[in-house]
Amino acid sequence: MGEAQEQQVHIMVQESKEASSFEEANVNHQSTTPQLKQYKWWIQMAIFSIFVLSGQSAATLLGRLYYNEGGKSKWMVTLIQPAGFPILLPFLLASRTKNRNSQNSQTSQRLSTLTLISLYLFLGLSLTGDAWLYSVGLRYLPVSTFSLICASQLGFNALFSFFLNSLKFTPFILNSLVLLTISTIILVFQNETSSSKNAPHGKYVIGFLSTVGAAAGYAFILSVTQLSFKKILKRESFKEVIDVIFYESFVATCATLVGLFASGEWKSLRKEMEEFGLGKTSYVVTLIWTALAWQVFAIGLVGLIFRVSSLFANVISTLSLPIVPVLAVVVFDDKMSGVKVIAMLFAIWGFASYIYQHYLDDLKSKNQSGGIVRSENLNEFSQIPLVERG
Numbered sequence: 001m002g003e004a005q006e007q008q009v010h011i012m013v014q015e016s017k018e019a020s021s022f023e024e025a026n027v028n029h030q031s032t033t034p035q036l037k038q039y040k041w042w043i044q045m046a047i048f049s050i051f052v053l054s055g056q057s058a059a060t061l062l063g064r065l066y067y068n069e070g071g072k073s074k075w076m077v078t079l080i081q082p083a084g085f086p087i088l089l090p091f092l093l094a095s096r097t098k099n100r101n102s103q104n105s106q107t108s109q110r111l112s113t114l115t116l117i118s119l120y121l122f123l124g125l126s127l128t129g130d131a132w133l134y135s136v137g138l139r140y141l142p143v144s145t146f147s148l149i150c151a152s153q154l155g156f157n158a159l160f161s162f163f164l165n166s167l168k169f170t171p172f173i174l175n176s177l178v179l180l181t182i183s184t185i186i187l188v189f190q191n192e193t194s195s196s197k198n199a200p201h202g203k204y205v206i207g208f209l210s211t212v213g214a215a216a217g218y219a220f221i222l223s224v225t226q227l228s229f230k231k232i233l234k235r236e237s238f239k240e241v242i243d244v245i246f247y248e249s250f251v252a253t254c255a256t257l258v259g260l261f262a263s264g265e266w267k268s269l270r271k272e273m274e275e276f277g278l279g280k281t282s283y284v285v286t287l288i289w290t291a292l293a294w295q296v297f298a299i300g301l302v303g304l305i306f307r308v309s310s311l312f313a314n315v316i317s318t319l320s321l322p323i324v325p326v327l328a329v330v331v332f333d334d335k336m337s338g339v340k341v342i343a344m345l346f347a348i349w350g351f352a353s354y355i356y357q358h359y360l361d362d363l364k365s366k367n368q369s370g371g372i373v374r375s376e377n378l379n380e381f382s383q384i385p386l387v388e389r390g
Contacts (some may be wrong), residue, residue, distance in 0.1 A: 015161035044307055049316050051300025056320045059293035061331055062286055063138065069277035069286075073269060075260040076287070077135040082127060082256065084291035085249035088299075091242050116247075123244070124251020126221050129304035131252065132259070133214035140207030150318075151181045157314045164223045165309065179350030180228055180318045222301075222310035226362070229306055241306050245298050248376045252344040312354065319351050 063077060071077070137146055154177050158169070225244065233240050260266050276283040304313035327345060 001257050041307065048300040048307070050301035051296050052304065052313070053300075053320045053323065055293045055295070055297030055300060057315060057323050057327055059290050059297060060320075060324050061327060062290040062293060062294045065331075066286055066290070067139070068253055069282075070272065070273060070275050070284075073260075073265045074135040074139055075256065075263055075265045076269065077130070077138070078131045078293040079253065079256045079260060080251035080287050081131045081294045082124075082252035082298075083247050083368065084293075084295035085253065087292065087295055088242055088246045088249075091238075092246050111121070115232065119232060120244075120247040120251055123221065123225065123228075123248040124225075125255055126217065127248055127252040128255040128259070130214050130221060131256070133210040133217065137207045137211030137214060140203045141211060146207075146211060147324075149208065150215055151183075151185060152212065153219045154181055154314055154318055155216035156157040156216045157222055157310060160220050160223035161226070161310055164227050165364070170357055172360070173352050176315060176350045176357070178352035179346050179353060180315060183346030183350060186339055186343050186346070219310075219314065222305060225302065226305050226310040239303050241299070244300050245295070249298065315354050316349065323347070 059081075066077065080273060137149070141149070162169075185337060228244070229240065233244075273280050273283045278286070301313050301317065323344070
């Protein structure tokens with residue numbers, strides 16, 4: 001009988017060790033999963049940021065090329081910003097197929113069609129008005145002054161995010177906002193040799209007010225988009241990102257076409273194409289590539305809003321403003337002044353400050369999750385009977 005009891009105890013100890021090793025492996029797997037998600041998150045941030053910087057820089061340079069070579073239609077500049085949305089159609093169909101294959105019991109919680117239509121109409125019409133205001137400002141203001149006023153969108157975005165998205169300011173975020181704003185402000189001190197032709201005082205005032213309104217409107221659209229993901233869409237998938245870009249761009253394109261024909265500017269487009277400095281073919285190619293560049297920018301921007309916040313998307317967007325003069329040195333043979341170099345350094349510093357804040361948040365999140373795992377593991381171990389611990 002004594003030997004039988006000893007064998008039984010031995011078997012129980014072995015089973016407890018096997019169970020303990022299984023739980024340890026499970027805990028290690030659970031601790032590894034968040035790390036993989038973090039790496040995936042940083043890769044997505046890098047891709048979306050590249051999309052924003054490359055798309056906005058290319059679109060801005062092509063827009064300047066359009067005006068420099070004889071383009072005059074403000075509604076055409078407005079139209080090409082959302083008109084490239086058809087390239088997203090394959091992604092839209094693919095996301096629909098994937099979503100249909102993964103349907104579950106949550107289908108009863110789908111948003112009503114009226115809610116989605118109202119959301120996309122609001123975003124699309126807001127995008128139309130904002131794009132038109134930007135086209136007016138770019139038409140009548142020098143590039144440096146235009147960039148200076150555009151930097152104010154960071155302040156507007158912080159204000160809207162504070163009220164709409166409960167944004168919490170930290171010293172590194174404030175430092176980033178200040179540095180990125182300064183990097184754009186100092187561009188006003190550069191020579192205006194590459195700017196648009198000086199406009200009369202009345203047109204200058206119109207351009208100034210239009211750009212201020214566009215900066216505020218742009219910040220408002222970003223904040224509302226972030227709020228829509230949290231409060232209305234309430235789903236985290238690439239499908240929602242594509243849906244927002246596609247349908248708001250569709251609405252904006254339709255509204256811009258109405259404005260183009262209602263204003264009568266469409267009548268002068270043929271003459272504008274014939275008189276374009278680089279030729280008819282280059283006129284069409286310039287518009288097409290500008291539209292594609294704006295869609296690349298839109299994908300990156302909405303992706304950053306979806307994964308981080310509207311303020312972070314705005315910071316990345318503002319980072320490209322000092323980059324454009326540097327690229328203009330290569331494209332338009334502009335001179336690289338010391339002011340441009342300083343602006344670039346300030347922009348990089350501000351960007352690094354914001355990234356460092358997210359690194360601190362990520363580190364804090366890892367420490368908290370690690371503490372929870374260790375606490376749960378100790379609690380489970382303390383509940384094992386003394387005999388089973390071996």
